[in-house]
Amino acid sequence: MGTDLDTLSPMSTTPALRGLAQVNIPADDVAATRDWYAQALGVQPYFQQPDAGSPAYVEFRLGDRRDELGIIDRRYLPSPEGHTGGGGIIARWHADDLEGMVAHLMSIGATEHEPITPRGDEGFVTASMLDPFGNILGLIHSPHFLEQL
Known part of the structure; x- marks a missing residue:
């Protein structure tokens, strides 16, 4: 999963976040x-x-x-240290290039909340970021989401 900045560009025909994949x-x-x-x-x-x-x-x-x-x-x-919000739901958006999306978000001021983490051996990978305002943005690369398209 390398970074392809063209897919993250506002001019791209493929959106970087393709839909809510998991809550x-x-x-x-x-x-x-x-x-x-x-x-x-x-x-x-x-x-x-x-x-x-x-x-x-x-x-x-x-x-x-x-x-x-x-x-x-x-x-x-992930530990809630450094995050002042209450607990609750993490909504995860599917990203075809999860690593590239994490890099992109960090380049515009997001910080890591949960590192990129493979979940089993079926291709599921998650991460979450804190936006500059303290909100959690959950990400997932989900083979299930892709199968549903």
Whole structure:
């Protein structure tokens, strides 16, 4: 995933952010949070890692586009040091060139919130940045998002 500044240019025909790919909710008790959301949404998660008995991450697919709602153990999220906002949801935007997008955002004043992190061996990679105003901008390279197009 090299940097291609042409894809980040305002004149490009391919937008740098292609759509909301995933929303993550941090949880201290992933299983209890999963059960509450399953009841609230009327669906069961389709993915649980490492297993359903003691998950660190679960994911639901919702709506017509099968958008992803993930619940992640708070211990796997970056430390909130230096960030004054409350906790909550990290919405992740799909980026074809995640590394290039991170470099671009840093070049215009964003700082790293969560480093570029491969998630398993299926091509999912995440990162998050703090914009100059303290907001979290979540990024993901998601093979699932690309399959849906």
